[in-house]
Amino acid sequence: MKRIVVFSLVVFIILAIVWCIVEWPVIGLSIAVGSVFMIGIYDLLQKKHTILRNFPVLGHIRFLSEMIAPELHQYFVESDTDGKPIDRNHRSYVYQRAKKENETHPFGTELNVESDDYKWMSHSIYPAPKLNEAPRVIIGGKACKQPYSASLFNISAMSFGALGKNAVKALNIGAREGGFYHNTGEGGISDYHLQGGDVVYQLGTGYFGSRNEDGTFSSKKFKVQAGKSEVKMIEIKISQGAKPGHGGVLPAAKNNQEIANIRGVKPNTTVLSPPGHSAFSNPTELMQFISDLRDLSGGKPIGFKLCVGNKTEFIEICEAMKRTGVKPDFITVDGAEGGTGAAPIDFSNYVGMPWESALLFVVDTLRDFGFKEEIKVITATKIITSFDIFKALCLGADLCNSARGMMLALGCIQALKCNTNNCPAGVATNKKYLMNGLVVSEKWKRVKNYHEEILNDFLELMAASGCSETSQLSREFIYRREKAISWESYQ
Template identity: 55%
Template sequence: MREKFIRWGLVLLVVTWVISILIKTHYWIPILLSCIYFLGLYNSFQTKHAILRNFPVLGYFRYFFEEISPEMQQYFIERETDGKPFPRNERSAAYRRAKNISDTVPFGTQLEINNRKYEGIKHSIYAKSPGEELPTVLVGGDQCTQKYKASLFNISAMSFGSLSDRAQMALNRGAKKGGFYHNTGEGGISPYHLEGGDLCWQIGTGYFGCRDDNGRFSPEIFKKNVALPAVKMIEIKISQGAKPGHGGVLPGSKNTPEIAAIRHVQPGMTIISPPSHSSFSDAAGLLRFIQQLRDLSEGKPVGFKLCIGDTREFEDICAQMNVLKIYPDFITVDGAEGGTGAAPPEFSDGVGMPLEPSLIFVNRTLTNFNVRDKLKVIASGKV
């Protein structure tokens, strides 16, 4: 293909130049063809892109159509109820509500409600006006002295660094306005989380915001930050649905001096969170760590977040609760559907248990060990 392009392209170029010189007009045509020819000549010998090496000019059409394929899918193929993670009709409703435009639609639902996966709410025929106070759930067991009234729906974990400062400010102001809490993500508490909304401080394996110079948990730094009035709960992140068993990565290009100061790391360095915690290595250690954080926070609710993998490990945690008489105040179950976390596709697609069977298993196991009434269960992961 390369030899044909060089030979016949050169013939076409020479013929075009001769004709243009003879008729003394339309010089832009051979100039354009010359540019295309020399571009193709370069592609014929480069070794970076196999497609452009084999198809020096036509190969660009492949990249062009690949570039616009998401738009073609969205505007010409995708239906109102298609699309991941949110279909077009849900996105449209969010846009309309954000602009204070009517979100009502005619002609009823477009969903296949006779499908066995249809989910709906059982309503009452004696409807009443909603009360002034929104429904809440009291989080905090007998070992917790600063119980927290949590909203039914809250903002899940997204760190500063993965989201911008403006995004975090908007989310926290929304939490204040709506009366729900804002999970910080494992990146620590930034100034942009402190816009008046309640916080659930998430602590990951990197202990960002409460670590010493060696990357281990620092009780002194933790005690200083957990005393912030905005911090209402503490969540120990064991694993995440998007990447269970895989530590997070903060690229050096994103590790600005501001982010480094918040996370207590060196700026400009790529920071890799370990896959597991250094403060504990078994169920008993996890529960003792929970009690340590509860004591350091002077009785604030402490729980842990995980994506269910080996079910025997969770059963062991439940068994140790009864042995040590230490109970978390809540457990956040993250489904393998994942959320904001970036991860290798092998982890996103093939590791962990989905949310629905996870919730069923967690609820049943807690009940079997007679500890279900001592804690609350939170669901996460593309609910």
């Protein structure tokens, strides 16, 4: 927003000078020359910017161009297939389904089918009849007293504070009307999460909503949160793909009274989310924590979310399951491609295992230990299209979550300002004048539509593969280029 204001002010001043030159040539030219002279003197005297000292006046053109470069690049430079992290075609895919507009694409694929990262699915010349509705997944192992019937596609973890209240309300109402769940994110359960939609309460390292004053876990407060009728499952966040092994900071300036009440912290103070949990420090203690949460919640499904790093650590968790007899009801596998409003760039770019490799590893390890049937696997990274869902289920996931897809359905334009609190679409901001642009009564319908249409697309893909049940999906349906002249499945 600051960039737009500055740029608009510069344009206004230039236009004003031009008008003065036209109306009063002598006065206008004097103002123009005087302004340029004063700017030049300032540039030569200032010591902050080398470019301005070396190229007075002209150097400002560079800074003005840089100021609006992201917008120029997104709207005038990037093609339909090279935008990052989500290209224009995929953004349009979400917008069209959220609005129930034209869902077809003209003139063939724009993808390079010869590229090394291209993936495709095999189809059958004997397609199966398309199912009337997507199947649901029952989550809950032998120790679970309140198993939950989940949709194949749901809202991934996004906290209130990271998203504005209107965005959270629209997501939850969309989940209510569409019959899918809404993960709270680690920021705790706000009133905006309680609009009637099913809720997954995420418990991060800060234990927000369930913490003592010193930041440790409070079983008493957790029991109250988990006991809410809207809460259907509890997810322990061990790590997330965008910044695995990294904590978070809630600055004092953003920690207002409302957010402090929700998170159970003191207002106007800086609050830290540690990189790791204090309630457990090894696999055996993690199993005990899962067992404790299951008891405190009245037997609701308990799971954990992680981005895989050290494979040995996950194997040790499985060994602890076998040794103790305690198992989570679900595991959410995040990948290094995961999104977040703010993360150190090195963590976003270089830390953690990509989601396909992580999903394959987790599924295969659970199968090796004989746990896969009882423990449901959720994947939660960059799930945007029906092919993403189809591929995830073929690779072994039972269901999927999406954050950025749901944000796009709300109206996100990928302005990449999530970390500035200046989201122009009113999604990732708590500034009132920006949030007011997001009308809840309209946007929840788009969330519902997106969920409905993407599952409809998925059922069409499943029918094209010749499968009539999700249990028939396997890795042999998905192919990837492994070498320059051959294709191999994920077998």
